Amino acid sequence: MIYDCAVIGAGPAGLSAAINLAQTNRSVIVFATKEEDSAIYKAPEINNYLGFFGVSGKELLRSFYEHAKKYNIEIINRKVINFYKSGSIFTINANNEFFEAYSVILAIGTPKKTLLENEAEFVGRGISYCAVCDGMLYKGRVIAVVGESVEAEEEAEYLSELAKKLYYIPLYKKNEFHFKDNVEVVLSRPKGVYGEDFVNAIELEDKILNVDGIFIIRKTMPADQLIYGLEFTEDGHIKVDKNMQTSIEGLFAAGDVVGRPYQVAKAVGEGQIAGLSASGYVKRIKEALTKKD
């Protein structure tokens, strides 16, 4: 099945986009990370989303999910690793499961800087973001896994079955780790990536580790790694026009990722515009495809 729209992110912007697509009779799939990862989830009280007063971020997010449920919107907990456009179809790699859609909306929250020096250069040449996608390439090799959150440990476990030696570098605080014997937990901040044609080392604050590959497991992927050719503003947000379309036709963005203020109402409003714009775009695309046939 080709979805009318794939929405990446299930915060206020993503869910607003999704309900607006559903209301205009478009099929939509939403890729979510864990609820707890949403910035809104941690807010003790939100008073400036019109119509709700004195609610916690968690409660507000719950109302948003309830709303999406009324439309039977398909929300799946899979991290999107990257996606590309071929002809008028987007193909989305969600941790090695592939989905197709006529349009995509990026609602992935506050923009994150690419973490390590030289990281972007070595993507596909020793830098990977997905254990199940690329793990087999490193069978019997020495690798490092940088984990942004505790969920990354699962991917590290999977990789430790394949690798000869695995350095696990957590970016979060935790005292005990239970890995196989070939895993060494290294408590140091990663700084950069080195190599020639291919990665051969990761630099930490206090040492350099020689490795054949580096898996960087983040809660969400930085936008510049998700798709090639996306344009950004000077302050690091995704550039969009007034219909919330990015520099790539059929790809829209909304919420914190397109600019400040990082607020719920702004995100919901932009999500609506993106959803309705995507809906109109899909209608035109499908009409054009029908004519061609």
Add this chain to the structure above:
Amino acid sequence: MIYDCAVIGAGPAGLSAAINLAQTNRSVIVFATKEEDSAIYKAPEINNYLGFFGVSGKELLRSFYEHAKKYNIEIINRKVINFYKSGSIFTINANNEFFEAYSVILAIGTPKKTLLENEAEFVGRGISYCAVCDGMLYKGRVIAVVGESVEAEEEAEYLSELAKKLYYIPLYKKNEFHFKDNVEVVLSRPKGVYGEDFVNAIELEDKILNVDGIFIIRKTMPADQLIYGLEFTEDGHIKVDKNMQTSIEGLFAAGDVVGRPYQVAKAVGEGQIAGLSASGYVKRIKEALTKKD
């Protein structure tokens, strides 16, 4: 008292702006027309404002008013006729009562075309929008009153006490009118205004009436009549930057008046941006004024 911000319009955009100003500790006054005049009020069901499902426009608007009440926001039912900026202070004429504010937010709903041919040219030279403001100028003269809604009859009654002869031209459907004897109800559509230095006639579909002045009583004033120097987009919306500031510093706009889609979530999101932008602007203005002293 000089308000930090005057919000013109109490629909989704205006109320969202107001609560965001209140939350950042700014004093705010909201000018409202009747609730029933809001476009949202008539919507039988609204399903695409995230967090509310299956509510009527009336119910949703009621929730929005309740939210504003939590912040004790001052909402007054007075029509804004026009306003101007002098130094860093805006002065707002609300049916002949005057208010001052450091910033203004226009949230007046879908843009309306200026109604009559030549109308804009003759403003202040025989065209008036406010009976109590300009009535005395037409004492003993012949005038026409164009009424967009039944509320205009009250202003016509007031004017009939002053004028020698008054033609009342309703733009709405109604069978019986109870005016003084010097009032003639004319059931015809007005088309244009004629005169030389000053208005001397109003053209209707089927005749021309010689008059000394014309009062046009609309539910809300068109944006281009509210303040001089406002810039518009080609499709007739108020031009704003990404902070929702118009071509006039300290004057912001949000909601339907700045562009499509004419939807609640978009309006609420833009209202938030306008409110927070105005809040930041007022902070800077006040700091600058303090330094000057």
